[in-house]
Each structure stands twice: as structure tokens, then as C-alpha cells.
Amino acid sequence: MKNIDDVLQGIDGALDESIARLFELLRFPSVGTDPAFHGACRDAAAWLVRLLSGMGFQTRMDETTGQPVVVAEYAPKGVPSHAPRILFYGHYDVQPPDPLDLWESPPFEPQLRKGADGEARIFARGACDDKGQLMTFLEASRAWIKAKGGLPFHLTVLLEGDEEGDSTHLDRYVAKNRARLKPDIVFICDTGMWDARTPAITTRLRGCIAEEIVISGPSKDLHSGYYGGAARNPIRVLTKILGELHDRNGRVTLPGFYDGVDPVPASTRRQWKSLNFPEKKYLKAVGLSVPAGEKGYPVYEQIWSRPTAEINGIYSGYTGAGSKTVLPAEAMAKLTFRLVGRQTPAQIRKGLRAFVKARLPADCRVRYKSEGGDSMAATVAETSPWVRLAQEALTAEWGREPVLMAEGASIPVVGTFKSSLKVDSLLVGFGLEDDGAHSPNEKYNLTSFRKGTRSWARIIAGIAEQQERRKS
Amino acid sequence: MKNIDDVLQGIDGALDESIARLFELLRFPSVGTDPAFHGACRDAAAWLVRLLSGMGFQTRMDETTGQPVVVAEYAPKGVPSHAPRILFYGHYDVQPPDPLDLWESPPFEPQLRKGADGEARIFARGACDDKGQLMTFLEASRAWIKAKGGLPFHLTVLLEGDEEGDSTHLDRYVAKNRARLKPDIVFICDTGMWDARTPAITTRLRGCIAEEIVISGPSKDLHSGYYGGAARNPIRVLTKILGELHDRNGRVTLPGFYDGVDPVPASTRRQWKSLNFPEKKYLKAVGLSVPAGEKGYPVYEQIWSRPTAEINGIYSGYTGAGSKTVLPAEAMAKLTFRLVGRQTPAQIRKGLRAFVKARLPADCRVRYKSEGGDSMAATVAETSPWVRLAQEALTAEWGREPVLMAEGASIPVVGTFKSSLKVDSLLVGFGLEDDGAHSPNEKYNLTSFRKGTRSWARIIAGIAEQQERRKS
Numbered sequence: 027m028k029n030i031d032d033v034l035q036g037i038d039g040a041l042d043e044s045i046a047r048l049f050e051l052l053r054f055p056s057v058g059t060d061p062a063f064h065g066a067c068r069d070a071a072a073w074l075v076r077l078l079s080g081m082g083f084q085t086r087m088d089e090t091t092g093q094p095v096v097v098a099e100y101a102p103k104g105v106p107s108h109a110p111r112i113l114f115y116g117h118y119d120v121q122p123p124d125p126l127d128l129w130e131s132p133p134f135e136p137q138l139r140k141g142a143d144g145e146a147r148i149f150a151r152g153a154c155d156d157k158g159q160l161m162t163f164l165e166a167s168r169a170w171i172k173a174k175g176g177l178p179f180h181l182t183v184l185l186e187g188d189e190e191g192d193s194t195h196l197d198r199y200v201a202k203n204r205a206r207l208k209p210d211i212v213f214i215c216d217t218g219m220w221d222a223r224t225p226a227i228t229t230r231l232r233g234c235i236a237e238e239i240v241i242s243g244p245s246k247d248l249h250s251g252y253y254g255g256a257a258r259n260p261i262r263v264l265t266k267i268l269g270e271l272h273d274r275n276g277r278v279t280l281p282g283f284y285d286g287v288d289p290v291p292a293s294t295r296r297q298w299k300s301l302n303f304p305e306k307k308y309l310k311a312v313g314l315s316v317p318a319g320e321k322g323y324p325v326y327e328q329i330w331s332r333p334t335a336e337i338n339g340i341y342s343g344y345t346g347a348g349s350k351t352v353l354p355a356e357a358m359a360k361l362t363f364r365l366v367g368r369q370t371p372a373q374i375r376k377g378l379r380a381f382v383k384a385r386l387p388a389d390c391r392v393r394y395k396s397e398g399g400d401s402m403a404a405t406v407a408e409t410s411p412w413v414r415l416a417q418e419a420l421t422a423e424w425g426r427e428p429v430l431m432a433e434g435a436s437i438p439v440v441g442t443f444k445s446s447l448k449v450d451s452l453l454v455g456f457g458l459e460d461d462g463a464h465s466p467n468e469k470y471n472l473t474s475f476r477k478g479t480r481s482w483a484r485i486i487a488g489i490a491e492q493q494e495r496r497k498s
Numbered sequence: 499m500k501n502i503d504d505v506l507q508g509i510d511g512a513l514d515e516s517i518a519r520l521f522e523l524l525r526f527p528s529v530g531t532d533p534a535f536h537g538a539c540r541d542a543a544a545w546l547v548r549l550l551s552g553m554g555f556q557t558r559m560d561e562t563t564g565q566p567v568v569v570a571e572y573a574p575k576g577v578p579s580h581a582p583r584i585l586f587y588g589h590y591d592v593q594p595p596d597p598l599d600l601w602e603s604p605p606f607e608p609q610l611r612k613g614a615d616g617e618a619r620i621f622a623r624g625a626c627d628d629k630g631q632l633m634t635f636l637e638a639s640r641a642w643i644k645a646k647g648g649l650p651f652h653l654t655v656l657l658e659g660d661e662e663g664d665s666t667h668l669d670r671y672v673a674k675n676r677a678r679l680k681p682d683i684v685f686i687c688d689t690g691m692w693d694a695r696t697p698a699i700t701t702r703l704r705g706c707i708a709e710e711i712v713i714s715g716p717s718k719d720l721h722s723g724y725y726g727g728a729a730r731n732p733i734r735v736l737t738k739i740l741g742e743l744h745d746r747n748g749r750v751t752l753p754g755f756y757d758g759v760d761p762v763p764a765s766t767r768r769q770w771k772s773l774n775f776p777e778k779k780y781l782k783a784v785g786l787s788v789p790a791g792e793k794g795y796p797v798y799e800q801i802w803s804r805p806t807a808e809i810n811g812i813y814s815g816y817t818g819a820g821s822k823t824v825l826p827a828e829a830m831a832k833l834t835f836r837l838v839g840r841q842t843p844a845q846i847r848k849g850l851r852a853f854v855k856a857r858l859p860a861d862c863r864v865r866y867k868s869e870g871g872d873s874m875a876a877t878v879a880e881t882s883p884w885v886r887l888a889q890e891a892l893t894a895e896w897g898r899e900p901v902l903m904a905e906g907a908s909i910p911v912v913g914t915f916k917s918s919l920k921v922d923s924l925l926v927g928f929g930l931e932d933d934g935a936h937s938p939n940e941k942y943n944l945t946s947f948r949k950g951t952r953s954w955a956r957i958i959a960g961i962a963e964q965q966e967r968r969k970s
Binding site for chain 1 (some may be wrong): 704706708710715716717718720721722723724725726727728729730731733734736737738739740741742743744780781784785786787788789790791792797800801804805806808809810811812813814815816817820821822823824825826829830831832834836859860861869871905906907908
């Protein structure tokens with residue numbers, strides 16, 4: 027590997043300045059979903075524009091239908107036009123800090139505290155998700171440019187402010203700017219490590235679709251004494267339908283649900299098995315002991331490679347104190363489906379509607395509310411040269427082969443890049459399970475920040491090396 | 499029948515004064531469930547004490563664990579000790595008047611308004627339920643005493659202020675005063691007519707038990723991306739269990755549920771059939787068209803003589819706008835069961851718990867909250883002499899045989915009198931389906947009030963006649 031000691035030394039030598047910059051960013055209460063904080067979002071975006079301009083990027087703030095995006099283009103010196111075009115994506119918005127009383131220090135006043143284990147941790151909302159993570163890439167780029175004079179590729183940095191809210195704002199922006207953005211690969215730093223010592227590359231994400239379903243029956247709420255036993259009760263209809271959503275083996279019973287669910291390649295299955303996924307620990311952490319998913323699959327396959335139907339909320343009738351003998355006029359449930367392989371949101375929606383229709387009794391009507399943010403599953407081929415490059419870089423930095431893992435959650439933007447720009451994403455991140463993203467006392471280990479920055483420097487070095495090889 | 503023209507003339511001649519007294523009672527905003535109106539409840543009780551004292555009753559206000567009860571004892575002159583002992587029960591508390599903006603005149607400022615159909619109606623909260631109804635009996639007693647010098651039976655009037663709220667207050671009071679109250683029969687005026695021209699005696703009421711059930715699984719709410727498909731989801735468990743509560747024929751599947759459900763006697767079934775229950779109209783009024791109850795039973799049997807299990811409320815997870823991919827830690831439903839025949843609350847509760855236990859998967863716990871107010875079904879034998887007596891009186895007043903009907907709802911106090919005092923209740927009332935008890939613009943037809951009062955006078959006359967026959 028190309029000599030990059032100068033870059034790594036630069037990163038370590040300027041670590042305090044890097045932390046100071048991250049702290050500045052963390053001080054903006056950029057809660058994208060709360061209008062009260064939209065000013066703070068704009069301030070955070072403006073700060074990022076200044077930061078990237080100062081690094082020599084051509085930077086602008088672009089309006090969207092939501093929070094502004096920051097777009098920074100880096101025109102490399104002396105790099106041929108065939109050099110790769112990389113889009114780095116991150117988000118500057120954060121989750122609301124509530125409940126505030128559970129925070130040990132104010133969420134927008136970052137603190138660096140050393141724990142009993144000797145590890146220093148940065149505490150703040152967004153410390154990990156995604157300000158700390160996105161800064162690892164920016165700080166690596168800064169150190170590289172300082173040491174080497176310029177990056178070995180074309181780079182566009184795209185930072186949005188609606189990731190925790192309505193992803194359709196960015197979807198529209200990407201669709202409108204398709205031609206300008208079109209890269210060879212997207213780099214994203216918004217995922218986790220396997221554990222505190224083992225880096226990871228995430229090669230699979232499940233897709234997601236959300237639907238609200240409302241069953242209505244009588245024209246008004248009824249007295250269960252006068253009508254109970256003769257009138258259709260929408261809660262009974264809804265619970266009956268939802269109760270049949272899975273068979274006794276935990277398989278989803280919607281027609282056509284499993285179309286496009288490909289078997290996991292034997293090599294991936296072997297690799298996953300070798301990870302010794304800590305099934306018991308994973309369940310015990312949330313008060314459970316027995317896998318409750320599809321029979322015949324280990325827990326990690328249940329969450330990484332199997333699709334699901336889950337009920338996330340249900341509401342109808344009287345739910346206050348005591349009893350009220352009402353038969354409600356309607357009953358509502360919120361569902362989400364996690365998708366894998368080639369499952370499409372349209373296919374799931376069609377299956378759900380056919381399923382409900384087949385079970386809807388006389389005198390009942392149903393309506394659906396699609397919640398938006400549909401996404402297909404995203405898969406990066408484990409044999410992709412980008413994955414290989416990242417594997418080598420991470421191995422060099424952490425002294426361990428990175429785990430090629432999957433994640434049960436969705437990052438809808440990965441689907442957006444895939445469908446809108448026809449391009450894969452390389453998901454490398456340094457978050458840890460105990461970072462508390464979305465929770466009080468969110469933190470990012472100093473090790474994640476420092477070695478994350480160094481990891482990106484090594485990835486940049488890998489690309490530089492490829493360029494060298496091409497040249498020679 | 500004994501000559502009672504003097505009593506009936508007295509009732510009609512003093513109708514304006516009777517209405518004035520009812521209006522005084524209606525002006526008290528005696529909402530028993532709302533602490534803000536507890537003063538008004540006490541004022542209403544004090545007014546009733548004065549009213550009954552003025553009629554020559556030995557009257558007192560007794561404290562209970564809730565609102566005070568009014569107890570008035572009438573010691574008849576010249577009536578032998580073997581004369582029947584009658585307990586008249588009514589309630590002076592009313593439902594909250596909300597929503598106020600739907601009232602055409604203020605709920606506690608009674609108005610007598612004539613409709614386009616020529617019928618005068620009394621509008622106020624409690625006009626029907628139960629102030630108007632209870633006053634029919636008191637005004638009949640007043641007119642009788644005035645014309646005849648004294649009632650032909652021992653009478654205790656018991657008026658409570660917690661009927662719309664927590665019935666356990668009266669239960670405790672009755673249990674404590676069992677010996678003093680013990681009558682031969684209870685008269686209650688809190689039910690309805692068959693239609694505006696046809697009187698009715700209610701001979702069956704369903705019992706009721708209410709239970710809240712909470713299923714808990716994981717120790718906290720989970721992210722459906724990270725855990726969906728592997729972790730137990732309490733909403734899925736709850737909907738699955740509730741979805742199995744009825745079989746395909748609408749029968750309740752709890753073990754032992756139908757123990758004690760006696761077949762309706764052939765004579766009653768014939769009589770009910772002859773009523774030509776307006777099934778289509780009954781369903782159409784609430785936007786329905788098809789009976790949804792137990793297969794093989796006509797609608798009136800479904801609500802009068804068949805037990806039910808209904809879900810009155812359900813709640814879990816995220817129910818706000820948009821979608822939140824949560825697997826909740828617990829899920830809750832509120833159930834009520836209507837009971838008939840010899841079904842007991844203990845049997846239903848036992849069946850429910852066995853049913854849930856048999857379906858509860860690993861890692862789930864269940865807890866129950868009994869809502870109180872358990873009651874067994876109440877049945878008055880249609881061949882009871884009290885029913886025969888009331889039939890004759892009502893036929894004389896309305897020019898039509900009264901319908902012997904059942905009611906699907908529960909009046910828990912009837913069960914209390916049955917279990918605590920071992921005594922039946924005669925349920926004669928003059929409410930109409932469109933009176934809007936519990937709703938805005940509650941009313942009581944002047945015809946219900948006038949002919950209701952006259953009906954009770956004729957019932958009193960029937961008892962007097964029995965006494966005469968005994969003497970001779």
C-alpha cells in the first residue's frame with residue numbers, strides 16, 4: 027500500500043482540532059422534523075458550507091422541499107477524467123433529543139468524557155448519528171488533501187437535513203439532479219461495526235413499506251348492550267384479519283409475498299454462520315429468550331435476509347380508565363413490511379389488499395393510507411471491487427478482517443441511489459450497538475472517530491493506488 | 499278494576515304542577531361522575547328528601563362511599579302487615595352533558611317544546627334517564643295518596659346518585675342495609691317502551707363483566723428494522739388471541755363459556771317471534787344490513803338471549819401521524835362479555851384466562867384488570883303475578899297489550915337486588931328509542947310522562963285490588 031504515514035500522522039496530530047470542529051457541528055440543534063429547529067438546521071448547513079469551502083470544495087446550499095442540502099464538489103488536480111466519481115452522502119439533521127431529563131449532559135453541549143474502561147466518548151445528540159460519522163470522512167479528506175495536495179478521485183459531498191424525517195425531500199432532489207450527481211459509487215458512513223474491535227461493511231439492507239389500514243363498520247359508535255352480538259364490530263374484524271397475517275411457522279400469508287425472495291448464496295450463508303451471531307445476548311438485551319421469527323432460520327437470517335410483516339400500532343374504541351361498553355365505528359392499525367431481494371413495494375401492497383379483501387365481512391369497508399418512504403432492499407455484491415478495497419483498508423487499520431454483515435433496518439436513501447442513479451452504495455461505518463442513536467446520552471467513542479477517520483484515509487489510499495496502477 | 503278515575507283526574511288536573519316539580523329536579527346538574535358537580539348531586543338529593551317528606555314519607559339522606567342515597571319509607575295507614583313490601587329504585591345522577599355545543603337549549607335549563615307532530619317534549623339532561631322516569635312513579639304515588647288517603651302497600655323509595663358511574667357504591671350500601679330494605683319486589687322505571695304507542699315490560703337483562711388484558715413481551719419498545727422478524731411483537735400476539743375469540747359461526751370459543759346458557763322457553767320464543775322485531779330497520783339505523791352475531795339466531799335473540807364477547811377498545815404502539823417502525827413492549831385490549839341465564843362472572847373470567855394462557859407464546863406475560871361492576875343476567879318469570887298485574891295496568895292505560903321484551907344491555911342494580919336481597923325487579927319504563935339518553939338534546943315525551951304516571955297509578959290500583967280481594 028502506498029505510503030500514507032503522513033496522512034495518518036496528520037490525522038492523529040490534528041485530532042484535537044478535528045474534535046473541536048465536530049463539537050461546533052454538534053452544537054447546532056438541527057432537529058429536522060421540528061419546525062422550531064429549522065433555523066438551526068439552516069445554520070448547520072451554512073456551517074458545513076463554510077467548512078467545505080475552506081477545504082477547497084466548490085460548495086453551495088441548495089433548497090429542497092424540506093431542509094436545504096449542502097453540495098460540495100471537489101475538482102481534483104491532475105487526476106484524469108476516468109478517475110472514479112464518488113458521491114459521499116451524510117445527514118446533518120438529528121433525532122429530537124427528548125426525553126431531556128434522561129440526559130446526563132445537555133444534548134447540544136457536546137462533552138468528551140473518559141469512562142472507567144479508559145475509553146473517551148463524545149456525548150451529544152448526533153455524536154454518532156450522523157454528525158460524528160460523516161465527519162470521519164470529511165476529516166480524512168482534509169488530512170489527505172493537506173498531506174498530498176489533492177484527492178485521487180472526483181468527489182461530490184451531499185449532506186441532507188431530512189434523513190430522520192421525510193425522505194421524499196431528498197428523493198425529489200436526487201431525481202431532479204440526477205445528471206449532475208451521477209457517480210460510480212456512493213460512500214455512506216451511517217452504519218455500525220460488528221463490535222468495538224471488529225470493523226464491518228454492510229452489504230445488505232432490508233427495504234420497507236408502511237401502510238395504515240382502517241376498517242369501518244357501523245355509521246357511529248354503538249352501545250355494546252343494545253348492539254353487541256348483532257352488529258359488526260370493526261375491532262373484531264381487524265384483529266381477526268391481523269391474527270391471520272402469519273401462519274403457525276411465522277411465515278407471512280399475503281398472496282405473492284415471497285415472490286422475489288432469493289435464497290442467500292451458500293458462500294454468504296457460510297460467512298454469516300462463521301460470525302457466531304450472539305443470538306442469546308441479542309435477545310436477552312431486550313428481555314427475550316426465544317427467536318420469534320420464521321421457523322427454520324437462525325436469528326441473523328430472520329433479521330438480515332427474511333422479509334417481515336409487523337404491526338407497529340393499533341387503536342380503536344375506548345382506551346381510557348375503566349370500561350366503556352362501546353362497539354366502535356372503526357378500527358385502525360399501522361403496519362410495516364421489511365423487504366428483501368427483489369420484493370417490490372407494489373407487490374406487497376397488492377398482496378395486502380387482496381388478503382384484506384378476501385377476509386372483509388359484509389357491512390365493512392377498508393381504507394389504506396400509504397405512509398410514503400417505500401424502499402426496496404439494497405444489496406451490494408460482496409465481490410464488488412469497492413467492497414474488496416474497503417476490506418483491505420479496514421483490515422490494515424483495525425488489524426482484523428472486517429465482517430461483511432447485513433442489517434435488518436432500511437436506509438431508504440440507498441434505495442433511492444440505486445433506483446434513481448442506478449448506483450450501489452458502499453456502507454462503512456463505525457457506530458456501536460451501545461451508541462444510543464435516537465436515545466438519550468447518544469455518544470460516539472473517540473476510537474470510532476479517530477480510527478474511523480484513519481479508515482477512510484486508508485480507503486482513499488486504496489483508490490489512489492488503483493489510479494497509480496492504471497497510470498503505470 | 500277498582501275505581502281510580504279520581505286518581506287519574508288528579509294526575510291530569512295537576513299535570514302542570516308535576517312538570518314544574520320535574521323541572522326543579524332537572525335544573526340540578528347532578529353529574530355523579532364529575533367531582534365538580536358533587537355539590538349539585540347533594541343539592542338534588544336534599545331536594546328529593548324535601549319532596550318525599552312533603553308527601554308524608556319518613557325520609558333521610560344516607561351517606562355512601564359515593565353520592566348520598568335518598569331513602570324514603572312510607573308507613574301505610576290501615577294496611578295489614580302482610581301487604582306487599584315494595585322497593586322503588588331510581589337514580590338522580592345524570593350523564594355528563596358534553597358535547598355542549600350540540601344542545602339546542604342548555605342541558606340544565608329544561609324546556610317544554612312542541613314538535614311539528616303535535617307532541618310536546620321535555621328537553622334536558624336527565625329528562626328521560628332517569629329523572630323523568632322516576633318522577634312518574636313519585637307523581638303517581640302523590641296523586642294516589644291525595645285521592646285515597648294512603649298507599650295500599652309498604653313502600654321504600656331508594657334513589658341513588660352513582661348509577662352512571664361506579665355501581666359498587668350502591669352495591670355496598672344495599673349489602674349493608676339488606677335487612678332494612680328487603681322487599682317482596684323491586685319496581686324500577688329505567689327502561690323503554692316497545693314503540694311510542696306500545697308499552698313494554700322488560701323481563702330479561704343481560705349481565706356484564708369487563709376485563710382489561712395486557713400482553714407484554716420485550717422489556718422496551720424495539721426498532722422493527724433491528725428486531726422485526728426475530729423478536730416477539732405483543733400486538734401480533736394480542737391480535738392473534740383476539741382473532742380466535744369467536745369461531746366461524748360467531749360462537750365464543752372460551753372454555754366453558756356456554757355453561758348455564760339455557761334455551762329460551764318455547765312460549766317466550768313464540769311471543770318474541772310474534773313481535774316482528776324490525777331487524778332491517780334496527781341495523782339500517784346504524785349503517786349496517788346483515789346480522790353479524792351467532793349464526794342460527796334471529797337478531798332479537800342475538801341481543802336478548804345470547805351471550806357475547808366484544809372488544810371495546812384496543813391500543814398499542816405508535817398511533818400518531820405517519821409511520822414509526824416500533825415493536826411495542828406491550829399491547830392492551832378492553833373486553834366486555836354480556837351474560838345470560840346462569841352464566842357467572844367467575845366462570846367467564848376463568849374461561850378467558852385459560853384461553854389466553856393456552857395461546858400465550860414464550861417470552862410473553864399477561865396481566866388482567868377487572869373493571870368491577872360484574873353482574874349476572876336478570877330474568878323475571880313472565881308468569882310472575884307482578885308481571886301479570888303490570889300487564890293489565892298497562893293494557894288499560896295504553897289500549898294495547900304491553901310487549902314482554904328483553905334488553906341486551908345490563909342494569910347492574912337488578913343483579914344486585916337479585917343476589918343481595920334475593921328479590922326480582924319489575925321493569926316498567928316509558929323511554930323511547932329516540933329519547934337520546936346519554937346524548938345531546940335528551941328528551942322525554944310529555945305523553946311518556948303523563949301516561950307513565952297514569953300507568954303507575956293503575957299498577958298501584960292493581961295492588962289495592964289484590965288487597966281488597968284478600969280482605970273480602
